[in-house]
Amino acid sequence: MTFVSAHSTPAVDTAVEHTTQAMIAVRQLRRTYPTADGGEVTALVDTDLHVSDGEFIAIVGPSGCGKSTLLRLLAGLDLPDSGRIELNGHMVSGPSRDVGVVFQNATLLPWLTIASNVSLPLRVGGKQRGPALGTEELLDMAGLGGFGAKYPNELSGGMQQRAAICRALIRQPKVLLMDEPFGALDALTRERMNAELQRIWLATGKTIVLITHSISEAVFLADRVLVMSPRPGRVIADLTVPLDRPRDFADAVGHPAFIELSHQVRKLLNEGEGK
Amino acid sequence: MSRIADASMNSAPQEKRRPNRKRWPGRSSLISMAGLAVVLGGWELLVHGTGIPSYVLPSIEDVVRSLADGLLVPVTDRSGYYLPLWSTLSNSAIGYFIGGFLAIVLGSLMAEFRTVEKLLMPYAFALQSLPKVAIAPLIVIWCGFGDSSKIAMAALLTFFPVLVNTFAGIQSTERGRLDLMQSLSASRLETYWNVKLPSAAPYIFAGLEMGIVYALLGTIVAEYLGAQQGIGVTIMQAEAVTDVPTVFAVLVILGAVGVAMHLGISWLKARIIRW
Numbered sequence: 031m032t033f034v035s036a037h038s039t040p041a042v043d044t045a046v047e048h049t050t051q052a053m054i055a056v057r058q059l060r061r062t063y064p065t066a067d068g069g070e071v072t073a074l075v076d077t078d079l080h081v082s083d084g085e086f087i088a089i090v091g092p093s094g095c096g097k098s099t100l101l102r103l104l105a106g107l108d109l110p111d112s113g114r115i116e117l118n119g120h121m122v123s124g125p126s127r128d129v130g131v132v133f134q135n136a137t138l139l140p141w142l143t144i145a146s147n148v149s150l151p152l153r154v155g156g157k158q159r160g161p162a163l164g165t166e167e168l169l170d171m172a173g174l175g176g177f178g179a180k181y182p183n184e185l186s187g188g189m190q191q192r193a194a195i196c197r198a199l200i201r202q203p204k205v206l207l208m209d210e211p212f213g214a215l216d217a218l219t220r221e222r223m224n225a226e227l228q229r230i231w232l233a234t235g236k237t238i239v240l241i242t243h244s245i246s247e248a249v250f251l252a253d254r255v256l257v258m259s260p261r262p263g264r265v266i267a268d269l270t271v272p273l274d275r276p277r278d279f280a281d282a283v284g285h286p287a288f289i290e291l292s293h294q295v296r297k298l299l300n301e302g303e304g305k
Numbered sequence: 306m307s308r309i310a311d312a313s314m315n316s317a318p319q320e321k322r323r324p325n326r327k328r329w330p331g332r333s334s335l336i337s338m339a340g341l342a343v344v345l346g347g348w349e350l351l352v353h354g355t356g357i358p359s360y361v362l363p364s365i366e367d368v369v370r371s372l373a374d375g376l377l378v379p380v381t382d383r384s385g386y387y388l389p390l391w392s393t394l395s396n397s398a399i400g401y402f403i404g405g406f407l408a409i410v411l412g413s414l415m416a417e418f419r420t421v422e423k424l425l426m427p428y429a430f431a432l433q434s435l436p437k438v439a440i441a442p443l444i445v446i447w448c449g450f451g452d453s454s455k456i457a458m459a460a461l462l463t464f465f466p467v468l469v470n471t472f473a474g475i476q477s478t479e480r481g482r483l484d485l486m487q488s489l490s491a492s493r494l495e496t497y498w499n500v501k502l503p504s505a506a507p508y509i510f511a512g513l514e515m516g517i518v519y520a521l522l523g524t525i526v527a528e529y530l531g532a533q534q535g536i537g538v539t540i541m542q543a544e545a546v547t548d549v550p551t552v553f554a555v556l557v558i559l560g561a562v563g564v565a566m567h568l569g570i571s572w573l574k575a576r577i578i579r580w
Binding site: 105106107124125126127129131133134135137139140141150151153154155156181182183 | 479481482484485486487488489490491492495496499500503506578579580
């Protein structure tokens with residue numbers, strides 16, 4: 031695994047400039063879907079988004095607000111009606127090697143071992159092989175060392191989702207997009223997975239966009255929490271989380287800034303619902 | 306499982322409370338054996354008590370004698386059952402593999418390409434609803450009285466259940482798995498091999514399980530229409546001289562072979578589909 035290390039003064043300068051550069055820039059995004067009765071429903075309107083390199087942002091919003099639509103657009107799995115998405119300075123027009131996606135369900139292939147599942151991205155998607163991480167190394171990092179030969183149904187939900195994260199990381203993408211990755215887990219496992227994800231993020235320095243409907247998960251993990259309005263969805267608030275890293279879940283939830291921010295997010299969500 | 310069973314066996318109070326719950330593994334086979342005994346007993350009563358002529362219903366002893374006559378001979382003996390059985394089974398197997406393979410290929414093409422689906426689906430359904438045994442005389446005219454018409458019938462009868470199941474199985478591939486492959490920029494062929502075909506495997510095996518019985522049926526029908534060898538020919542010859550015990554003996558053998566083939570496919574299925 032490679033880390034950006036600041037061994038001389040010029041390197042620090044470039045690193046600083048690097049972090050201010052936009053990894054993801056979204057402008058005036060709009061996506062509508064045709065309905066069965068011939069009308070159309072607007073999933074996303076006037077959406078702007080700016081994510082710096084190495085930043086961890088969380089997007090929260092009521093269900094059906096277009097969070098998942100936004101993520102699919104960022105992943106290049108869907109195309110917008112209008113507006114533009116830039117990723118690392120390039121227009122997004124389809125799936126990219128720079129992006130790893132973690133889906134709601136782990137979507138591991140049940141007929142492959144965990145190791146084969148994790149290395150699947152290296153076996154598909156064209157022969158232009160980019161830099162890749164070792165499967166064993168990744169599994170070790172995610173606390174799945176020794177589970178490579180197991181099959182997905184032999185692992186717990188949390189372990190399966192960790193394997194899915196490994197799979198998303200193996201091509202060394204710059205951006206990790208996560209669509210409610212821990213939604214199916216019980217509360218305690220979820221907290222552990224949050225701590226785990228923070229650790230992985232600190233170790234790899236990826237840019238992460240996390241879609242979630244858990245306010246505490248968003249505030250605990252993210253540098254910034256973006257709140258979306260109900261359909262048609264757009265970003266109505268952009269809140270910076272002032273907590274130091276690494277964060278400890280038990281400590282963080284008691285922190286005044288955490289409580290204040292969670293309250294703020296909840297109020298914004300409730301106001302949106304009341305409209 | 307077995308540990309739990311052991312535990313409840315050892316706990317005496319539970320056993321006292323529910324004495325009827327005690328079961329042993331041979332129980333269900335005992336029940337089917339009892340059923341068989343009733344049927345055989347009824348058969349004997351019918352034969353010896355009502356004076357039904359033996360060319361309508363032979364006695365069990367006659368059938369057993371015919372079985373012994375045909376089975377307790379050298380494998381290469383021309384009067385034995387082994388040569389015709391080998392002829393029928395090998396032709397069924399060849400037809401089964403040809404029909405099954407073509408069905409998986411065509412079913413896949415139909416599921417993958419709308420044009421192929423539009424082109425073939427109406428005819429596939431028309432041919433499917435046609436009683437295929439009715440085509441048998443035509444096949445014999447085209448392919449002659451040799452092995453090729455038997456192979457063709459076996460292939461034809463295997464083809465449809467496998468085709469329909471392959472098509473349905475590939476079409477019902479989970480959306481999330483397709484999203485995953487799309488996010489990895491996997492090609493159509495990569496998605497087919499890595500996700501769609503394995504996802505469809507349980508469906509395809511259901512078709513193959515049906516197909517194996519049909520393959521045998523197809524071969525025997527072709528043999529009835531005029532062939533030099535095969536178990537169908539043995540039945541026809543026995544019928545011509547009203548040797549009904551032999552007809553029964555062959556039917557017993559066919560029943561056993563059918564069960565064995567079904568078990569074989571189920572075993573293969575369990576080996577391949579472990580998820």
